[in-house]
Amino acid sequence: MTESQYLQFSSVTEGTYHYIRNLILTGHFMPGQRLRERELTEMTGVSRTPIREALRMLEQEQLLILESRKGFRIPIPTAKEITDFYELRAELEGFAAAKATHKSDAARLIEITEALNTAEESLNNEELSQVISLNNRFHDLVAIASDNESLGDMLSKLRAKVNLFRTLSWSGRRERPIETLRQHHLIFKAIKTRNEALARSRAMDHVMDSLPLVLEGLKSIHPVGEE
Amino acid sequence: MTESQYLQFSSVTEGTYHYIRNLILTGHFMPGQRLRERELTEMTGVSRTPIREALRMLEQEQLLILESRKGFRIPIPTAKEITDFYELRAELEGFAAAKATHKSDAARLIEITEALNTAEESLNNEELSQVISLNNRFHDLVAIASDNESLGDMLSKLRAKVNLFRTLSWSGRRERPIETLRQHHLIFKAIKTRNEALARSRAMDHVMDSLPLVLEGLKSIHPVGEE
DNA sequence: TAGGCAATTGCGGTATACAATATCCCGAAT
């Protein structure tokens, strides 16, 4: 990582936090793997102080766990944890969709429409990474449309962890973008027609739909030992 | 704070985190107030490094905000933020009650019954602080009964922030413990009779009930300047 | 040869020293 990539952040700690966080979320580390402070200082070129502050932040976010006198490591999720997590996220995504049903104005609806249309185009052009990022953007926009910032923050963190599970278990495997996009359209239609109950249940089902695949992928995980 | 109080934690950083967190949650600091690292080192007797790590953790928990090169301070909540917060918490407490309807076994139900009975006794003996702590325990037990650890964690953090708002706005003012306890009984009855919809709606209403009082109290806040 | 004990080494935990930036106060000029 070059110096220039840090400049967008107001401090070395912030930059280090995002740098390590990104490594975790992209599956660069394996479940159970230790993150040695020494290695991180060598990778980043910064001293241990900002590294440790960043690690503490990530621990609070539950993207890392700290075992006393043993340091930080990537958590190893169990099937139950993942299931609970998805149920929780489903509830909150459902809540966001329900609130968006009442709170979203015309401008916001247009914005979501455009995101969906662009995703459709990208799908036709087979630009898969584009599609995936626009699919994430759909959820973001719904959360924003729900007009509850705490909810938005919470969902973005939950999605980050969910993404971690996916990355860990699927490795390089792709989402089923066509089906996902179709479901997004259905959720949006319910929001647009101000059908709260339908928006909520479709959003919830949408989340729970991907759970079986993730649980299936979980079996293929081989946690690194490093006890 | 004496040395002995740190011993229950595995590191100075952990102890400092809980110490400062407790000060925040008990309303020891005013909204907008700066937490100078120097003062904290003098209060705790520990060096700046664990102080800063603890502050970073609290920032991640949104119990503090960090302005670049200006340090940490207690956030000043707006009425909208508080409202959004309560709505979010209501949704999650409702979810927890709904899940507890299915997941709670006999032992757990007995535990909750005992907590409610003890609270009742304390109320008759006019031990108010006891009642309040047992009221909090009720919510904890329901969250545990919901059998979703992520949900429990999230709710305990939300309740902490809500408590902060209450402390900030009411100062010393007491909860209406009688009415609270009555509502707890009603929620529990719905859980015990496995009436999911009723448990959910009663839990949600219970949370939203206290919002007007908090918003009223918010007007009396005088944020400290310290710009 | 196997098991246990001790010494060494590596790592995390803490404190301190140094650098950079913001804030505050006082004086001067308009």
Added chain:
DNA sequence: ATTCGGGATATTGTATACCGCAATTGCCTA
């Protein structure tokens, strides 16, 4: 008298050095 500017000071941000626990390895003994 008020405002603007510059310097002093306080505070945050970062790096480094030190301390202590714990795990591992090797040696000694049974």
